[in-house]
Each structure stands twice: as structure tokens, then as C-alpha cells.
Amino acid sequence: MMSSTTSTFGAPLMRHSEGQVVLGGSGEDAVFKPADYPGREQPYEHRFSPYDFNGGTVAGVSGEDYLVIAADTRMSSGYEILSRNTSKLHQLNPNAILASSGCKTDMDQLRSVLDIKSKIYQHNHRKSMTATSTAQMLSNTLYGRRFFPYYAFNVLGGIDAEGKGCLFSYDAIGSFERTQYSATGSGQAYVIPFLDNVIGNRNHTEEKPTLSKEEVVELMKEAFVSAGERDIYTGDALEIMVMTKDGVTKETFELKKD
Amino acid sequence: MFRNQYDTDVTVWSPEGRLLQVEYAMESVKQGSACVGLRSNSHCVLGALKRSVSELSWHQKKLLEIDDHMLVGIAGLTADARTLAKYMRNECLHNKYVYGTPMPPHQLMADVADKHQRTTQTYVRRPFGVGLLVASVDPLTQKPHLYQTCPSGNLYEFYASAIGARSQSARTYLEKHHETFGDASRDDLIVHALQALVGCVSGDDELTKENASIGIVGKDEKFTLLEGDALQPFLDRLELKGGDDDEEEAGDDAAAEAEPMET
Numbered sequence: 001m002m003s004s005t006t007s008t009f010g011a012p013l014m015r016h017s018e019g020q021v022v023l024g025g026s027g028e029d030a031v032f033k034p035a036d037y038p039g040r041e042q043p044y045e046h047r048f049s050p051y052d053f054n055g056g057t058v059a060g061v062s063g064e065d066y067l068v069i070a071a072d073t074r075m076s077s078g079y080e081i082l083s084r085n086t087s088k089l090h091q092l093n094p095n096a097i098l099a100s101s102g103c104k105t106d107m108d109q110l111r112s113v114l115d116i117k118s119k120i121y122q123h124n125h126r127k128s129m130t131a132t133s134t135a136q137m138l139s140n141t142l143y144g145r146r147f148f149p150y151y152a153f154n155v156l157g158g159i160d161a162e163g164k165g166c167l168f169s170y171d172a173i174g175s176f177e178r179t180q181y182s183a184t185g186s187g188q189a190y191v192i193p194f195l196d197n198v199i200g201n202r203n204h205t206e207e208k209p210t211l212s213k214e215e216v217v218e219l220m221k222e223a224f225v226s227a228g229e230r231d232i233y234t235g236d237a238l239e240i241m242v243m244t245k246d247g248v249t250k251e252t253f254e255l256k257k258d
Numbered sequence: 259m260f261r262n263q264y265d266t267d268v269t270v271w272s273p274e275g276r277l278l279q280v281e282y283a284m285e286s287v288k289q290g291s292a293c294v295g296l297r298s299n300s301h302c303v304l305g306a307l308k309r310s311v312s313e314l315s316w317h318q319k320k321l322l323e324i325d326d327h328m329l330v331g332i333a334g335l336t337a338d339a340r341t342l343a344k345y346m347r348n349e350c351l352h353n354k355y356v357y358g359t360p361m362p363p364h365q366l367m368a369d370v371a372d373k374h375q376r377t378t379q380t381y382v383r384r385p386f387g388v389g390l391l392v393a394s395v396d397p398l399t400q401k402p403h404l405y406q407t408c409p410s411g412n413l414y415e416f417y418a419s420a421i422g423a424r425s426q427s428a429r430t431y432l433e434k435h436h437e438t439f440g441d442a443s444r445d446d447l448i449v450h451a452l453q454a455l456v457g458c459v460s461g462d463d464e465l466t467k468e469n470a471s472i473g474i475v476g477k478d479e480k481f482t483l484l485e486g487d488a489l490q491p492f493l494d495r496l497e498l499k500g501g502d503d504d505e506e507e508a509g510d511d512a513a514a515e516a517e518p519m520e521t
Contacts, residue, residue, distance in 0.1 A: 116351050123323065123347050 051151045052077055055233030056088055056101040057187030059223060060157040061199055062165035062180055066213040067243045069157040069167075070220045071099045072187075072228070072255060074236040084236040084257065091248060093118050096134040096158035097241055101185030102172070103151035110150045113141060131158030135168040135176060142174035149173050153184040163245050187227030187234040194223045213242055221253050228255045269381055279385065280378050283409035286387035287421055290333030292458035293320060294428045294451055295391040295404045296418035298442045301476035302393035302402035304331040305451030307422075307458055308469045321473040325350040326480045327360050327395045329473040333422035334388035342386065346370060363394035367405045367413055375411030385409040389421045393475050400477040420454060427457030448472055448484070449495050456496060467493060 055076040060069040071088035074081060086104070090111050091097045098114065100107040117137060121129050129137070135156050142150055154170040169182035181199045183191035198219050201208035211219070217240055228235040238253040264270050265278035272278050291309040295302065308317035322330050322343045328350065332339035346366060353361040370390070377383045392405040406414045406421065418436050420428035431454045439447065451472060456465050463469075470493070472484040484492075 112355055116355060119351055120347075 050148075051103050051106075053102065053151075053186075054082070054104040054107075055186050057183065057185035057191060057224065057227050057231065057234045058088055058099040058101045058153070058155050059183035059188075059191050059195065059220060060099060060155045060167045060169075060181065061195065061216050061220070062157060062167040063211065063213060063216060065159075065163055065165060065244060066216075067097070067157040067159060067165040067167065068213055068216045068220060068240065069097050069099050069155065069243070070224065070238055070240040071101070071185075072224060072234045072236060072238050073252075074234060075104055076233050079232075081236075087239055089239055089241050089250075091241070092134055093122070093128040095128060095131045095160075096156060097243060097248070098138070098154060098156050100152040100154045102153050106150040107152045110141070110152050110154075114138065117141070131156075131160045131166050134158065135166075135178070138168075138170065139174040139176045142170065142172065146173050155182050155184055157243065159243055159245050165243075183223075185234075187224075187231040190227040190230060191223045194226060195219075213244070217242065217251070224253075224255060267381065268378055268384060277378060277410075280410045283385040283387050284389075287334040287389035287408065288423060288425075290335075290388070290422045291320070292420060292422040292425045292428060292455060293331040293333045293389075293391050294418075294420040294425070294432065294454045294458075295331060295393055295406075295416065296432060296436070296439055296447060296451060296454075297393070297402045297404045298439050298444075298447055300402065301444050301447055301474055301479070302329075302395065302404050303444075303447045303451045304329055304391055304393045304473040305448075305455050306331050306471045306473075307455050307465070308471055310469070317469050317471075319471075321471050321483060323481055323483070324392075325354075325360060327397055327475055328363060328366075329393045329475050329481045329483075331391040331393070331473065332388055333391075333425075335386070336388075338386045339388040339390065342370065342373070342388065342390065345373065360397040362398065363392065363396055363403055363405070367392060367407070370407055371411050371413035374407060374409060378409075378411055391419060391421060393473065395475050395477055402476065420458070422458070424458040424460065428454040431457060444474065444476065445492070448474065448492050452489075452492055453496055465493065465496070 056072050056074055058071040060067065069089060073085045073087060075083040075086045088101060089097060089099050092114055098111065100110065118129055138154060138156055149172045151172060153172060156168045158166055160166045166178060167180065167182055168176050168178050169184060170176045181195045183195065196202045220240055221238065224234065224238045235255045236257055238255050240251045240253065242249050261278060264272040265282065268277060268279035291307045293304065293306045295304045304321055306320035308320055310317045318336060320332050322332065324330055324343060324346045330343055330346065349366055349369065350361040374386055377385045386409050390407045395402050404416050404419065406416055406419050418432040418439060420432060435450060439450065452465065452470060455470060459465055467486050467489045470489055472489060473481060475481045
């Protein structure tokens with residue numbers, strides 16, 4: 001096989017629609033001479049991918065008595081933009097807001113399934129689910145599809161039973177952790193270090209300041225402006241929801257459209 | 259006349275063309291404590307008199323949520339009612355999941371009525387022993403509707419209705435005032451519902467915030483349940499009578515008993 005198509009171990013690579021796969025080696029006496037077949041130097045396995053990445057970034061910060069959760073509104077596929085104003089935020093119950101990025105259809109289906117489960121809980125228990133219960137339910141729902149996952153990267157935020165803000169971040173198969181701040185999606189690598197700095201106060205010698213929800217909202221805007229600058233999948237507009245025990249407010253902030 | 263020979267199975271007709279088992283099931287509804295329903299052009303209100311087994315026990319819940327736009331009040335076998343409510347809830351969730359829109363009430367009521375009817379035409383089951391008053395708002399037209407089901411599988415729509423024990427007094431009150439309901443305000447409707455319930459309490463009891471309960475659905479308003487202290491301001495507006503209507507009720511109930519099943 002041609003050297004450009006060998007892996008670092010010298011064994012040939014096969015092109016595959018889901019990425020490259022290493023094959024067992026073949027010698028110089030191979031009947032198939034790649035040079036005779038331009039474009040067909042390697043076997044190419046055709047395979048339907050059930051997933052598509054529709055992009056977007058999602059972030060959340062929990063405070064003493066508030067929660068700020070934000071997501072951009074761009075939906076894309078490959079290098080194309082499919083929509084400039086889809087929402088990635090969804091309020092599941094009075095105590096919790098779900099934000100997801102990933103494959104839009106999986107995000108929507110997950111949302112529908114969680115809505116049904118929340119409603120059934122409300123019918124049976126005659127009260128809304130707490131934020132921590134919602135977090136557990138989301139984890140279980142994701143794990144239920146362990147072997148054909150929901151391609152949705154979630155951040156769940158809410159106000160817990162004690163009135164404190166809470167935030168949970170997930171992977172695609174339900175592993176979750178309660179954190180003070182988090183981000184996920186295509187721009188997470190731009191947003192998380194920024195939040196580490198201003199919210200987590202990492203590498204600062206002075207004391208960590210307590211931030212009001214208004215200050216956090218402004219910081220979120222800055223974070224997404226940065227992410228939108230370098231990440232092609234993030235932009236268009238930013239939806240920010242702020243939840244306190246008194247209710248939820250929503251704000252939209254314009255981002256660059258490029 | 260032939261009640262005792264033809265009343266063992268629901269699948270047996272009496273010579274008068276009646277299904278006696280179904281009629282007995284309807285008796286069960288009359289044993290339940292009262293539930294009233296009425297509607298205006300914008301809201302639909304259900305009122306219920308909650309019964310308690312003893313002084314130590316709670317008052318049995320009679321108004322059940324089905325969905326944001328639908329509420330049901332029960333009279334009769336509570337367990338049967340909960341099965342029906344569970345079915346209705348699942349249908350509403352399914353409809354929202356599949357069609358992305360709240361369940362149209364008239365469609366659900368047709369299915370519920372058919373569910374009742376199926377039990378009257380098979381050996382192995384018995385009719386549901388519960389009457390339902392369903393307050394709903396049609397999500398397309400935003401108009402409120404009040405439906406009533408009974409064990410026979412018949413479905414009725416009403417401007418105002420009452421079911422359960424001593425409900426004739428409530429029906430009389432509702433008939434007297436029904437022309438004012440159309441444009442009545444939400445609060446007035448609640449007071450009417452409570453006033454109708456006043457005549458349904460037994461003997462020396464009175465309508466209090468412990469044993470009354472009100473449910474409302476309206477256009478642009480998700481369903482609300484009023485119980486306990488929230489009811490007090492409305493109860494204060496009532497003229498508490500009780501007592502006078504007892505003789506009138508006794509006569510009416512006796513007359514109602516001999517009626518054949520409605521067609």
C-alpha cells in the first residue's frame with residue numbers, strides 16, 4: 001500500500017465513513033496495485049451513520065440562589081447552516097431547565113421523552129420533580145440507551161430543594177456530576193477555560209468574589225462571543241435563561257452571523 | 259318486575275329491554291358524594307364534596323388532573339375512577355407525543371365512552387361503577403366544554419350538571435341560575451359551584467374548606483385546583499342554607515329510581 005495511506009505502525013489504513021480503520025498488512029506481491037486504480041487505493045466501506053452533529057454550544061453557571069443557563073441558536077450540518085434560531089433550552093418543570101447540543105433529532109426526542117416522564121411523575125405525586133430528581137431521571141434515561149445512545153450532550157440546571165442553584169453536566173450515556181459551572185458542545189473548549197478563570201477563580205491569588213446573576217449573564221455573553229469568534233458552529237444568537245425560586249426569565253443576545 | 263331473574267349477568271336482557279347490571283352500576287354513582295360542574299363562555303368549573311370515612315381520616319380526593327386543559331370529577335367507585343383517569347392521562351400524553359398538540363377533549367370522551375360500553379357487552383367484565391364529570395377546554399377553539407359519562411357508556415355534554423348523592427338539589431339550583439353562567443366571571447362561577455354543593459351536604463354537616471374542593475380550567479388558563487384555605491374567600495360569599503331542601507330531595511330521588519335506563 002502507498003506510504004501516505006499507512007498508519008504509523010506501517011500497516012495499511014482503510015477508509016471508512018465513520019473514520020479510518022487499520023487493516024492487516026499485505027506484501028509487495030499483492031495483486032491489487034493501487035496505482036492502477038486512482039481513487040480506489042484503499043477499500044472504502046460504505047456505512048449509514050445514524051448520527052449527525054448539528055453543532056452549537058451550551059453553558060451553565062449556578063449561584064447561591066440562581067441559575068444561569070445559555071445556548072446559542074445556530075443549527076448546522078457539515079459546513080452549512082440549517083437554522084439561525086433554533087432553541088436548545090427547554091424548561092422541563094418549574095425547577096429544572098435542560099440544555100443540549102448534538103444531534104437535533106436526538107435532542108428533540110430526549111426532550112419529548114423527559115416531558116412525558118415529568119408529567120407522569122406530576123400526575124402520580126401531585127407535585128413537580130425536584131431538580132436533583134430530574135437530574136437522576138435524565139441520567140437513567142440516557143443510560144437506558146447505552147448501546148445506541150442519544151447523541152445529545154446535556155447540561156441540566158435548576159434550583160434545588162434548598163433554594164440553591166444547581167447544575168449538572170452529562171455525557172451521552174448518562175454519567176453526570178453536579179458542578180458549579182459547565183459547558184458542552186462544539187465550543188466547549190473555548191467556554192470552559194474562560195469560566196474556569198472568572199467563575200472558578202483558578203490561578204487567581206485573590207479571593208473568589210461572589211457574583212450576582214446579572215454579572216454572570218454578562219460573563220456568559222462574553223464567553224459566547226469568544227466561542228463564536230473561533231468556532232464555526234457557534235453564533236447567530238444567544239438565548240440566556242435565568243432561574244430563581246420566583247421563576248424564569250429569558251433573554252436573547254445577538255451574536256455574529258458568520 | 260323481573261329484576262331478580264335477569265340481573266345476574268351484564269349480558270342478559272330483562273324482558274323490559276333493560277340491562278339491569280348496568281342500571282345497578284348507575285346506582286353506585288348515586289351513592290358517591292356529590293360532584294357538580296358548570297361552564298361559562300371562558301371557563302369550566304367543577305366542585306366536589308369530599309367525603310371522609312371518620313374524623314381521623316382524610317377527605318377522599320374527587321377532582322383529578324388529566325392534563326393542563328382537562329380535569330375530571332368523580333362520583334362512585336374511586337378505584338374505577340382512578341383507572342379511567344390513568345387511561346385518560348396516558349391518551350393525552352400519547353397524543354401530545356405523536357401529534358405535538360394537546361388532546362382534543364371530544365375525541366378523548368368518545369374513546370372513554372366506548373371503553374365504558376365494551377364492559378357492558380362481555381361476560382368476563384363488569385361496568386365501571388363511576389360517573390365522571392369532565393371539565394375541559396378545546397385547544398383548537400379555546401372553548402370550554404363539560405362532559406358527563408355514566409356506566410352505560412352514554413356520553414352527554416352539559417352547560418351544568420351534578421351527580422352523586424343528594425345531587426338533585428344542586429341540579430335544581432343550577433337549572434334556576436344557568437342562564438347567568440354564560441357571561442359570569444371566573445369567581446362567580448366558583449361561588450355558583452359552591453352554592454350548588456351546599457344543598458348536597460348530609461344532615462347536620464356543612465360545607466367547609468376541608469370537605470369542599472374546586473377545579474377550574476379556562477381559555478388561556480392551565481387547570482387550577484382550589485382546596486383548603488384558598489377556598490375560604492369563596493365560602494365566605496355563600497348563603498349557607500342546608501335543611502330546607504331535604505324534603506324536596508327525598509321526593510325527587512324516589513321518582514328518579516323508577517326511571518328506565520336512558521336510551
